Amino acid sequence: MSTRAQQYDATVRDRQQVTPHLVRLTLDVPGFTSTGIADEWVGLVVPGQFQSRYYTVRSFEAGVMVLDVVVHDVGLVTEWASGRSGAVVGQQVVLTEAKGSFLPPDDAAWLLLVGDLTALPAMARIATEHGGRLPVRIHAEVPADSRIEGYFPDGVEVSWLPLDGESRLAEVVEGIDWPEGEGYFWMAGESAQMRAIRKHLMRERKLPSTHYDVMGYWRSVAKRQPRAVDPGPIWRAGKAAGKSDEEIWADYDAAQAGAEQ
Numbered sequence: 648m649s650t651r652a653q654q655y656d657a658t659v660r661d662r663q664q665v666t667p668h669l670v671r672l673t674l675d676v677p678g679f680t681s682t683g684i685a686d687e688w689v690g691l692v693v694p695g696q697f698q699s700r701y702y703t704v705r706s707f708e709a710g711v712m713v714l715d716v717v718v719h720d721v722g723l724v725t726e727w728a729s730g731r732s733g734a735v736v737g738q739q740v741v742l743t744e745a746k747g748s749f750l751p752p753d754d755a756a757w758l759l760l761v762g763d764l765t766a767l768p769a770m771a772r773i774a775t776e777h778g779g780r781l782p783v784r785i786h787a788e789v790p791a792d793s794r795i796e797g798y799f800p801d802g803v804e805v806s807w808l809p810l811d812g813e814s815r816l817a818e819v820v821e822g823i824d825w826p827e828g829e830g831y832f833w834m835a836g837e838s839a840q841m842r843a844i845r846k847h848l849m850r851e852r853k854l855p856s857t858h859y860d861v862m863g864y865w866r867s868v869a870k871r872q873p874r875a876v877d878p879g880p881i882w883r884a885g886k887a888a889g890k891s892d893e894e895i896w897a898d899y900d901a902a903q904a905g906a907e908q
């Protein structure tokens with residue numbers, strides 16, 4: 648049996664500059680299989696590269712996939728998608744198989760979604776696919792020129808948070824008004840902010856891990872390059888000390904934060 652992950656050849660059919668920071672790519676992807684999970688993502692390998700970068704499947708229908716790609720100052724996919732190195736339409740790219748992690752419990756009475764520009768596609772798809780059944784509240788932190796009218800479906804409560812310099816999402820979530828009752832919290836953005844939030848959810852809000860999903864979508868490397876922290880010894884020591892999974896993740900977060908100082 649082959650253990651190689653499934654890959655798909657795709658052709659760029661269209662490229663649109665939605666805002667100065669966001670490019671929409673429409674791809675023909677014959678044979679692609681969606682997981683059906685609302686925050687599913689694929690790895691994208693652009694021409695002339697071997698490394699992939701992850702992008703959320705904004706939509707997939709009848710062999711046509713839409714990806715919304717944020718362009719930064721520099722970056723491997725940024726360089727290509729921004730069109731600085733040549734025309735994009737008509738080019739062949741490779742996609743890896745889709746994976747997803749949005750898994751609200753059956754008894755969730757609401758969805759609270761928080762994220763930066765890179766999380767907009769996932770928040771929009773989650774709101775589109777689950778918004779008819781559950782009330783959805785979104786907090787989106789984006790630069791002033793990236794508030795996109797009509798990006799989220801009608802009926803969703805959206806707060807656009809200004810982004811001026813570094814992300815303040817962790818602070819925002821610490822001060823948020825939580826809806827009543829049991830729900831599901833989903834969040835994605837810069838990794839250091841996500842670590843802070845995971846801690847807050849575990850220690851302050853004491854949310855069971857089945858009721859939230861917090862993902863570091865990208866890592867700011869403007870500061871010193873962080874040292875890799877091996878989770879193995881932390882996991883074994885935590886288990887030996889009888890700690891819960893949440894407590895062990897908190898130890899791992901603390902070790903990583905220490906490595907970045």
Ligand SMILES: Cc1cc2nc3c(=O)[nH]c(=O)nc-3n(C[C@H](O)[C@H](O)[C@H](O)COP(=O)(O)OP(=O)(O)OC[C@H]3O[C@@H](n4cnc5c(N)ncnc54)[C@H](O)[C@@H]3O)c2cc1C
Pocket residue numbers: 688700701702703704715716717718719720721722723724725726764765766768769862863864865866867868869
């Ligand atoms: C599951 C998942 C889903 C994702 N979905 C999307 C999506 O739908 N759309 C999307 O645009 N991104 C998404 N991302 C984030 C995207 O994969 C990263 O931002 C990626 O690093 C961008 O690749 P790049 O080649 O342009 O830049 P890289 O070559 O990876 O990085 C170059 C430089 O840009 C900086 N950088 C990278 N990302 C950002 C950022 N967001 N803001 C500011 N600086 C940055 C890096 O720190 C580095 O200094 C997702 C990530 C994950 C893990």
